[in-house]
Amino acid sequence: MTSRQEKRLIRRLKQRDEQAFLTIVTRYQHKVYNVVYRMLGDPHEAEDLAQEVFITVLKNIDSFRGESQFSTWLTRIAINHSKNRLKFLKRRAADRMQPIEDTPEGAMMFNPLGSALPRPDNQAMGHQLERAMQNALGALDPEHREVVVLRDIENLSYQEIGDITGLTAGTVKSRLFRARSALKEELSKQYDD
Amino acid sequence: MTTDNTGIPDEVAIRIMDFLDGEMSDEERSAFEADLTRDPELQRSLEALQSTMGVVQSLQMKFAPDDFVREVESKVRTRSRGRFFGYQALYTSRIPYEVFAVVAIAIMAGMWMMSSPDDARFSADLAMVSDQADAGPAGAPDAGASRNPDGAGAQADGAGAQAAGAGLPTPPSVRPLKTEVIEYTFTLPADAGADDLDKLAVRLGATSRRYVVERSKGELDVTVPAASLDGFLRDFGQGYTLERKTVTAPDGGGDVAKVRFRSP
Structure with a gap:
């Protein structure tokens, strides 16, 4: 989709054109879902939250002035929703005296491999690695997680990550360095266990 | 200057990131490679980071469920009760009133015609x-x-x-x-x-x-x-x-x- 087509689509969306909205959802659904899933680590939570992201887009499309790319704006909404959901899940777990390990986030934080990890003889190694990496991601704090997701999974530039997070490029780089270091530590811990 | 449990200051962290991203000039690169040869710990950190990056970047994209678009559409309709979209509003809120108005006008016109032959x-x-x-x-x-x-x-x-x-x-x-x-x-x-x-x-x-x-x-x-x-x-x-x-x-x-x- 060219920039001009996208602008036209957004203009139509601002006019409450449902077909334009559905086109945008169809086009960006996987990107949004992927970001949200990597942030939350739970497919059900991710699906629900990704839907909320698009509803937020619809509600707030008038505030999109085209100063950044639409996909950047959309990703910022997805990241902010994800961080809020993580806070909510953590608070809910605390309110209910529910062990944090029982929440999707907690499962990743406190049980990175354990019984949840499929046995190697049942699953391919790639699947194990995927699971281990997702668990390690879940063990990062949300600020570190977001830069890893945006840079290493979404392949965004430092400028785009800065637009989304509000950080300078230098801060993004140093934070990413520390996030990757922490991720390496988490993975090492899992495999040492 | 910020450090964490790696003990690496921000400036060094940024240099490592620039090296990994290939964003260094030739001179900077040469200087950094010289540092790597002198510092085995830095070398090991760099290699570990590279391998971690490789694993993260190899993660497969997660796709939204097949019915995702339909679910979003359904959620929007349920929550907005047709207010979000023009034609929705047309069919769910405007039409009944318009029909009512037309019928009322027709009835009144009919009554007027019958009452004044x-x-x-x-x-x-x-x-x-x-x-x-x-x-x-x-x-x-x-x-x-x-x-x-x-x-x-x-x-x-x-x-x-x-x-x-x-x-x-x-x-x-x-x-x-x-x-x-x-x-x-x-x-x-x-x-x-x-x-x-x-x-x-x-x-x-x-x-x-x-x-x-x-x-x-x-x-x-x-x-x-x-x-x-x-x-x-x-x-x-x-x-x-x-x-x-x-x-x-x-x-x-x-x-x-x-x-x-x-x-x-």
Whole structure:
């Protein structure tokens, strides 16, 4: 989709054109879902939250002035929703005296491999690695997680990550360095266990 | 300067990131590679970071469920009850009101038409009388004079539609009101004699007791219930020149119209 087509689509969306909205959802659904899933680590939570992201887009499309790319704006909404959901899940777990390990986030934080990890003889190694990496991601704090997701999974530039997070490029780089270091530590811990 | 449990300051962290991203100039790169050869710990950190990056970047994209778009659409509709989208609003909120309005207007129009059949007839009669007045009898003054017998003349002519109505019977907008008396004066054809008025008086008296007929010299005045005026005009107003019409509201004026037939 060219920039001009996208602008036209957004203009139509601002006019409450449902077909334009559905086109945008169809086009960006996987990107949004992927970001949200990597942030939350739970497919059900991710699906629900990704839907909320698009509803937020619809509600707030008038505030999109085209100063950044639409996909950047959309990703910022997805990241902010994800961080809020993580806070909510953590608070809910605390309110209910529910062990944090029982929440999707907690499962990743406190049980990175354990019984949840499929046995190697049942699953391919790639699947194990995927699971281990997702668990390690879940063990990062949300600020570190977001830069890893945006840079290493979404392949965004430092400028785009800065637009989304509000950080300078230098801060993004140093934070990413520390996030990757922490991720390496988490993975090492899992495999040492 | 920020450090974490790696003990690496921000500046060094940024250098490592620039090296990994290939964003160093040749000089910076050479200097960094020299540091790597001197510092095995830095070398190991770099390799571990590279391998971690490789694993993260190899993660497969997670795809949204097949029914994701439909679910979003459903959620939007449920929450907004059709307010978000134009055509949704059209079908869910506007149409019933529009249909209701159209039906209400149709009902009111139907009731009005059923309740005033005389009005329609009256209008038709007036049009007929108007045509006759415009055409005038043979030998009568020209149409312009016929329309403006009182000399309303240029003033009326310049008033467009008003002028057209100056010499015509009462338009529907001034149909008989309960407090008004409508007066019509018809002039009989030039070749009519005095006995024509007598014949007309007899004919009127024989037709209906509702008409009050007063015969005087050269004139025949008929008082007609306003409700019967249209029928009266249809039956007796034809063949005469409408000379004058006035609408008055006299004290105690009632539900009547007065029509005067005059010998030429």
